[in-house]
Amino acid sequence: MNGPGIEFINVSKMYNSSDTERTALNDITLSIQPGEYIGLMGMNGSGKSTLAKLCNGLLKPTQGKVYVNGMDTSCAEHLMEIRRLVGMVFQNPDNQLICPIVEEEISFGPENLGLSITEIKARVEWALESLGLTEEKHHAPHLLSGGQKQKVALASVLAMLPSYLILDEPTSMLDPLSRWKLMEYLRTLNTQKGMTIVLSSHNPEDLIHADRLIVIDQGSIYLQGTPREVYSQEAKLSAIGLEPPGIYQVIRQLDKEGHPVPGQIKTIAELADYICQE
């Protein structure tokens, strides 16, 4: 409870709408270790975004406790430090863009960390370059396209070099090349800078690099394990409306046609080789 990492202890979160109370998360106990890469899956409305917002104290648990490096997110005096440690990229970039110029937007976070001018400049350049935004640096964020805004939002959080990076559907509007680059980039940040990543996505291929997949359904943890462990439980996934990556679907189709495929096959190339042998 007091060590590094993000700890959820018996966390429930209820939302009050006018006349009904809705439970978004129900008794979640979860620990995220420093340096871990976590993939979050679940249907819309399953509680993924709520879980993400609890990580940096943007939401407070209705019951239970969330600790970041041992600090309780319900205590106001810890919030500054917690938000410095936990960076957050929201689903919709329009919700987090505030400055009139891209470069300013990205430097806003580092400036508030009280860094030196040279350090701020270096971080901004690095973030711009990492996301391929150098050409847009003097443009106005609100005049960019949806996908470009999503990149600006990502860059502005990256520039703060948080210890924990929480990304809620960051690839929803990215083109395939940008999406692939971001996935590679997150992997580098995780393995080389030791940044802890919590990534939610509806695209099962996005999550294959994760150390651990957590599947949320109706506010509870439904399945947990390595991507391979989780994706191989196809019946369980489809029971809650989720799909494993496409290769598993091809294998299922062949099985339907009366051609079962051995369990160790995980890639298209392996599958093609197998069919050639037969």
Add this chain to the structure above:
Amino acid sequence: MSRIIEVKDLDYTYLPGTSYERKTLKNISFSIDRGEFLGIFGPNGSGKSTLAQQFNGLLFPSSGTVKVCDMDTANRKLRQDLWKKVSLLFQYPEQQIFQITVYDEVAYGPRNLGLNEAEVQDRVNLALQKVGFNPEDIKDLTPFSLSGGMKRRVAIAGMLALNSEILILDEPMAGLDPLGRNLILNIIKSRQKKHETTVMISHNLKEIIGMADKIVILDKGSLVFFGEVKELLENKDILTQYRFELPEYLQLVYALAERGVHVQTNIRSMTEAGLEISKLLL
């Protein structure tokens, strides 16, 4: 078949004469026929949304012409008629929701068309069913108590209730779970059957490859590809350059062909692929 959207030598410049001036669309020409499903692809910032907004006259050309249902979109006198024929769903449409109940939200458009309340009610019910809701369960709820994915479906119902001839969808699947994505694909499929025209901006070629009639690819405001899916699949350079992912069943068929196996590569669904590969395994 008749032309329904005709774009000719289209140029578009944002905020001309200001420091934000930017030439967003350059010399674009293509056309589609009534009943077709057009997919628009391209890197972020390539001009996809700007192009889509030309189709209902929200934006109109700096030079060149855009004709929709034979109406020149630059002609202000035709604007009212154009809006009745073309519905546009923006990115993150759930942000535009503003009515107190789901019913009023979906009824807003039809009421503005001047329909009587009985007709409005029919349209609202049908539209809510099309997006997978039971109207009775949801119509009195406030949209703001719903999850993001459900709100998106309410926004889509609001647009379907207009019964427009042409639907333009700007990344309608962004952030939706598989259930929501399939729902949208099914809506488009049933429109295709009824010979209704749909245009969709997307990043996921995989999802619409089996059903799209035509594909447009933009890059930095220029048209780099226009044609049928079949032609795109033959254009390996473009597929690699933009890193388009093909559906796994196609990847498999291509991988088999590369290994010298005699296999049909002109395949458009998982079922077809399954049958084709079964033939090999017999």
